[in-house]
Amino acid sequence: MLEEVKKSLESSPIVKKGDYNYFVNPISDGVPAMDPKMLRELSLVVHKHADLDIDKIVAVEAMGIHLATALSLATDIPFVVIRKRQYGLEGEKQVYQKTGYGSSNLYINDLHPGEKILLIDDVVSTGGTLIALIKTLEDLGLEIKSTVAVIEKGEGKEIVEKETGVEVLSIIKLDVIDGKVVIEKTIED
Numbered sequence: 768m769l770e771e772v773k774k775s776l777e778s779s780p781i782v783k784k785g786d787y788n789y790f791v792n793p794i795s796d797g798v799p800a801m802d803p804k805m806l807r808e809l810s811l812v813v814h815k816h817a818d819l820d821i822d823k824i825v826a827v828e829a830m831g832i833h834l835a836t837a838l839s840l841a842t843d844i845p846f847v848v849i850r851k852r853q854y855g856l857e858g859e860k861q862v863y864q865k866t867g868y869g870s871s872n873l874y875i876n877d878l879h880p881g882e883k884i885l886l887i888d889d890v891v892s893t894g895g896t897l898i899a900l901i902k903t904l905e906d907l908g909l910e911i912k913s914t915v916a917v918i919e920k921g922e923g924k925e926i927v928e929k930e931t932g933v934e935v936l937s938i939i940k941l942d943v944i945d946g947k948v949v950i951e952k953t954i955e956d
């Protein structure tokens with residue numbers, strides 16, 4: 768399992784965003800094109816390891832959406848997207864997100880106290896995004912049954928777990944070393 772995913776990640780080009788070494792890959796960017804086999808495989812692995820006793824899958828825009836869609840199709844569980852767009856709907860909650868190379872506001876809609884959720888995103892790196900979201904979702908009274916970051920870059924998972932007390936399920940751990948993606952482990956190893 769995950770051999771194609773590992774190969775694809777290892778061949779990711781690295782681009783600089785300021786000082787930040789940003790890898791470009793189908794999972795995290797949709798560039799180059801995603802092989803559906805790879806997406807199916809990732810969805811299967813999440814399916815196997817995550818707690819799916821949930822009401823909703825919650826995707827983070829933009830690059831959690833395809834992962835949530837694949838999981839939703841495989842499980843028949845509905846998904847909702849935490850958007851970068853503000854709608855001004857009643858109950859909409861704004862969250863400030865800061866990453867290693869930028870920041871923006873995120874907007875939470877259609878999540879209600881007591882609902883059980885799986886939160887999914889493509890990458891955890893500085894942890895800024897997941898920390899802000901987990902804290903807000905808990906304040907809103909949501910029960911986070913699983914938090915999935917398909918790719919764990921550097922110390923992202925530990926940072927989030929230390930700051931929130933919530934476990935992060937990561938499928939592949941990697942780092943960017945000397946201008947290359949180095950895979951450190953996968954959940955299947």
Ligand SMILES: O=P(O)(O)OC[C@H]1O[C@H](OP(=O)(O)OP(=O)(O)O)[C@H](O)[C@@H]1O
Nearest residue numbers: 828829830866867891892893894895896
């Ligand atoms: O752990 P962090 O340092 O917070 O980084 C992780 C976040 O960065 C990326 O999002 P980005 O804001 O680039 O948006 P995108 O999904 O629209 O590419 C990624 O999709 C995560 O949401």
Ligand code: HPA
Nearest residue numbers: 788789790791795890892
């Ligand atoms: O290096 C990265 N590549 C793609 N997406 C990301 N999100 C945070 N860091 C990265």
